[in-house]
Amino acid sequence: MTAPPDDCLARNEWLCGAYLSSRREILWDATVQHLQLTVVSVLIGLALAVPLALAARHRRWAAGPVLGVTTILYTVPSLAMFSLLLPVYGLSASLVVAGLVLYSLTLLVRNILAGLRAVPEETRQAARGMGYGPLRLLLAVELPLALPAAMAGLRIATVSAVSLVTVGAIVGYGGLGNLIYSGMNTYFKAQVLTASVLCVVIAVVADLLLLLVQRLLTPWTRRQP
């Protein structure tokens, strides 16, 4: 009879190199799913948030309902949000994406709207005086000036989405959250710690990448004294 292997996996240690090497594929697949869910949700959220924020900016009556509804959506806890969508989407990745879209939508609409509202009236009048039509005013003046606030919202929304994907484990589509969930049930310390650390690393890297994009897109914000 062979003795059971005496490595960090058998001793169930928190830090375990053998775990990293033997489960490389599982970790990779979970990370890819995590990234896919995050990116798809934030992009859909962004595509919906821009027109909503513009509507709230230019149609006075739309601002109240848009801000009110998004605030209510944001108050609903994530587990309840995913559960409320269950009758519509069933146990699917779409359910997780739909829930995350609703959260990122809220953060993005608020920030884009704040950015648009912060464009000085004199700037707008100067552009109109130079003969800018409404569309050119929006694309060439208002949106670029709202960009720093919008990017701040995008960073918050992305970091939040990375963290919230883990809750998708309840329906089996939680990226690294799936590993945390199964690791909890089997008391597998190395798996839980590794997946958790990877989540935080993804969030920090995504935040830094977006910060870099923001600096490249808004060179004028750095030329201040």
Add this chain to the structure above:
Amino acid sequence: MDPETAVNTLADAWSWLTTSANWSGDGGIWNRLGQHLFLTVVCLLISCLIALPVAVVLGHLGKGGALAVNLSNIGRAVPTFAVLVLLLLTPIGGYGEWPTIIALVLFAVPPLLTNAYVGMREVDRDVVRAARGMGMTGGQLMLGVEVPLALPLILTGVRIAAVQLVATATLAALAGGGGLGRIITAGFNLASTAQVVAGAVLVAAFALIVEGLFEAGRLLVPGRFRGGGSG
């Protein structure tokens, strides 16, 4: 799923909610609601006792700003679910609700600390100088001038923390904690969509009531203490 099935699920969820047997007993709605309320209130008190004195003193002294402001960002990047499970697998996990309580407090402290610190720093410097010129000591200035003026933002922080606590307490059910979230996780284990939806409606209503109470409180207090709409 087609619309008809979705409507049937809603009807089933409604009948689950209106069945009196689901409200009583150990796993009943009343018991879970009590646990949720208890966790939220106790952890809000603990978090305020930890965060507010630190933030007020740091804000008064103007020190530790980077930490106080960045703490919120760090709190956002760390998944609540991961912290709950990590705590459960440490030796603390053997002590009943303690992993849940610690996780709740950890996620309620950052918004409290950040908002209170920013509130203290945003007090008009002219007012602070005037108070000093009148001969106020540091303590008098802090408690008599800065804290009252920072109160709107401090209360905004308390509100964000309370809503965060309700959400975290719900997630605690995934890691075996008590509270309304258990109705949802039990529904998933029973493959009962009706119960999952019924639990989710209860949780959402609870969160919205907490938010609504803070909003009502904000409207009732004198105008000078009112903060902005949301944080």
